[in-house]
């Protein structure tokens with residue numbers, strides 16, 4: 001069985017090596033001829049999976065995408081061809097939630113004031129939005145959710161309309177899929193008109209898909225609104241972000257908000273489980289054995305920590321300023337953008353760091369934030 005895999009998917013040899021011959025390819029440039037004799041195709045978000053890619057293949061048994069987003073996959077076409085498909089819902093949700101939380105702590109530190117005093121609007125309350133909400137709740141930050149689809153589906157949490165939240169929030173964090181149809185499409189959800197409604201001194205974070213914000217309009221609005229603070233992990237026209245936009249952004253990264261080692265491992269593992277199901281095999285590999293140990297054995301807290309110290313703790317797990325710095329230097333063209341993503345291996349989740357305390361300090365809320373608590 002030939003298993004064609006995006007070269008940026010870690011742990012494929014460990015997980016899929018026993019199921020067939022693993023062949024690694026560039027997902028960005030994958031073509032129909034290369035896919036023609038594959039039995040299994042495993043992609044990431046940069047591969048458009050559609051008729052043009054698959055028409056020459058008559059033997060494909062399974063397509064998997066190690067991502068949450070599915071906007072790159074023509075699922076109707078796969079269904080018409082009876083080709084089973086799986087993605088990895090939630091695989092990197094914790095990574096995205098922690099990324100947005102850390103970015104907010106960075107902005108608070110950079111511009112004065114405390115994150116704890118801000119009001120946060122989370123637009124899209126699925127896996128990544130909820131992961132951010134969990135971080136904010138653990139730290140005691142006031143947040144509200146906007147998700148008309150979940151509100152209609154009977155989700156018992158309190159929901160608000162986007163316009164209500166634009167009148168309430170200091171910070172808006174976007175966590176929606178990219179959709180062009182339906183009652184609540186998200187393509188250009190933040191067009192010029194809506195961007196103009198951002199409250200004074202607002203922070204706007206986009207960790208979902210670049211095209212949820214009209215990036216040209218954002219350049220125009222930001223050019224006349226110096227008060228706005230921007231965190232962009234995703235860009236219209238990836239892998240070529242608009243060069244004029246990057247200097248206007250406080251924290252700029254190349255679509256790596258979900259790139260914790262844990263999140264990537266979970267993504268590959270979820271596809272391994274799905275393929276095993278499809279083949280009628282019991283999965284034998286273990287997810288936890290894939291991850292390397294964290295470089296810090298643990299941290300002992302001797303007193304309660306303030307926001308600056310919390311940021312220090314977070315930075316010891318993942319320092320977003322490093323990615324921002326490299327991105328501005330190397331990531332601005334397609335090759336640099338993709339190279340940075342390909343070589344991104346340094347990020348862990350809060351759970352990688354074990355925290356102990358001496359008794360004078362309180363660590364329960366840090367456990368809720370995601371750190372591993374090891375008691376006193």
Ligand SMILES: NC(=O)C1=CN([C@@H]2O[C@H](COP(=O)(O)OP(=O)(O)OC[C@H]3O[C@@H](n4cnc5c(N)ncnc54)[C@H](O)[C@@H]3O)[C@@H](O)[C@H]2O)C=CC1
Pocket residue numbers: 068069070089090092093096123124125126127128129146147148149150175176177178179184185186189207208209233234255256257258259
């Ligand atoms: N930057 C990155 O590295 C990553 C980006 N993503 C992107 O983030 C998106 C969201 O991921 P998840 O939270 O895991 O997806 P999810 O499917 O769990 O949640 C998305 C939520 O958005 C809601 N939604 C849809 N349209 C909306 C609208 N117009 N207004 C408000 N809410 C709306 C849905 O009802 C759903 O609850 C993914 O589709 C993907 O495109 C996901 C992972 C990593």
Ligand SMILES: O=C(O)C(=O)[C@H](O)COP(=O)(O)O
Pocket residue numbers: 008043044045046066067068069070092255258259
């Ligand atoms: O899961 C998603 O959706 C994402 O956006 C991924 O984190 C993006 O990673 P790649 O699939 O582009 O490597």
